[in-house]
Amino acid sequence: MTLTPARPAIDSWPGLDVVPSGPRAAVSARVAKRLFRAAIDRLDVTVVAGDETFGKGGPVAVIHRPDEFYARIGRHQLIGFGEAYLTGAWDTREPGDLGAFLTVLAAEVSDLVPQSLQRLRAAIVARPPSLHRNTEHNTRDNIAHHYDLSNDLFEQFLDSSLSYSSALFPSEVVDRGDHLQATAPYDAPVPAALHDAQIHKIERMLDEAHVGPGSRVLEIGSGWGELAIRAASRGATVRTITLSTEQQALARQRVAAAGLSELVSVDLCDYRAVDGSYDAVVSVEMIEAVGWEYWQTYFQTIDRVLAPGGRVVIQAITMPHDRMLATRRTYTWINKYIFPGGFLPSVQVLDEITDDHTTLALTGRLSFGAHYAETLRLWDEAFLAASQRVLGLGFDETFLRMWHFYLEYSRAGFAAAYLDVNQLTFTRPTDSL
Structure with missing residues (x-):
């Protein structure tokens, strides 16, 4: 699909039809132009704005207005x-340029604004709305905003397992000393490889968790049921919880179709x-939807229900830990349009929380961020191909543009190694029992 530079219909998108105006907007626009030009002039991209072309050369973005x-x-x-x-x-010259353009920006995200001005960050950036705080009262609505859009929508770009998380493709695994890394x-x-890679991801998690016949398994965040089905197929009894009514309905259907309803319960339930x-x-x-204020509660809940051994x-x-600390009170485009209340942790903070507030210890880690970049690329290609069905x-x-931007914006984070994805294994040392 070729994304048109023409203005899309935005009448049903509150706020998008209003361009900031007035004296304050004029001043901030002039400042933004200077900062944007200075940043782009240092980067391997090209930006075309009317008669002006700037940047060091690379993926092309065109500013139409x-x-x-x-x-x-x-x-x-x-x-x-x-x-x-x-x-x-604005748009990119070709649809495939969006991810490449955003990847260059993501690689320099910490320095796009001069360090001397970053001290003003707290006074400038918007704070998350109070309704985005993931209290027990708010969380259901925050989850529904994304996951209850439509099961049919997700079926347009996910593989047949309906796994909405990073796949793990065949690759070399390198010991980095403190953790394992699956390289590119x-x-x-x-596309044909995506399903097998999603199943490989799930089976590795179940292996790490020692799930087998008779295991009692709790899954926090059901998705559409694939992990629960695979755990039950090993002979485990599974309770999987979600706050999405859409996910619950389809997960139950898929569990029943697999003949595993006696082993799997899919419940609408807050993890707390x-x-x-x-x-x-x-x-x-799922931890990305918990909110940084509740990470301790999340792990203490797990600690409470985990059986000995x-x-x-x-x-x-x-x-990265420093970026997590710097941005945890920032309202982002992803929060506003995709995941209300969402926020990404660092590995360090999860290690610190479990060490300080639970009897759990981080004992295994596999990172595979390059695999998420590829997963997102395949999702976006499938989504664009399904645009008419969507x-x-x-x-x-406007939704098509939003979802394409979301997938490519996310892919850029992993491609630039600004974001990572990890399978983290926690165990309880015997001396804490």
Whole structure:
């Protein structure tokens, strides 16, 4: 699909139809233009704005409406940058350039704004709305905003396992001393390889958690049921919890179709309300939705329900510790449009929390960020190919641009190694029992 630079319909998107204006907006737009130009001039990209072309050369972005572009960035920083893409104020010359362009920016994200100005960050950036704080009252709505969009939507770009998390493709695994790293996949993965790589990811987690016949398994964050099905196929009894009614309904259908309903329960339940005792606790990319204020509660809950000798395996998207500390009170484009209340931890903070506040210890780690970049590339290609079907589901052109930007924005983070994804294994030392 070729994304048109024409202005998409935005009437049903509150705020997008309003371009910042007035004296304050004019001043902030001038500042934004100077900062943006200075940043781009240092980078291996090309930006075309009217008669001006700047940057050191590389993936090409075209600013169609410079006044709007700089006004949005000036008033709303990175949120404005993303919103300017949604409205068509800027685009890339080719759809495939978006990820490449954003990857260059992601690699320099810590230095796009001069260090001397970053001290003003706290006074400029927006704070997350109070409704995005993942209290027990708010979390259900925050989860529904994304996961209850439509099961049919997710089926358009995920593989048949409906795994909405990083796959693990065939690659070399290197011992980095403090952790294992799966290096870049041997070959550029093709769509047919995605399903096997998703199953490999799940089976590795179950192996790490020692899930087998008779295991009592708790899964926090059901997805659409694939991990629960695979655990039950090993003879385990599984309780999987979700706050998405859409996911619960389809996961139950898939469990029943696999003939495993007697072994798997799919419950609408907040993780904080979990009871019982489990030999294994597994969770795939759910901690990102917990919110940094509740990471301690999350792990203390797991610690409370884990049986003696039990194991915990969590797949988590992570960011560098210093960036996590600097951005944890920042309202982002991803928060506003994709994941309300979401925030990425660092490996360090998860290690510190479990060490200081639980009897759990981080005893194993596999990182494979390059595999997420490839997973997202395949998802985005499938999504673009399904654009007409997505429109047929009732979504509009602005949604298409938003989802494409989200997938490529995310891919850029992993391709630039700013983001990582890890399978983390936690155990309870025998002297703590």
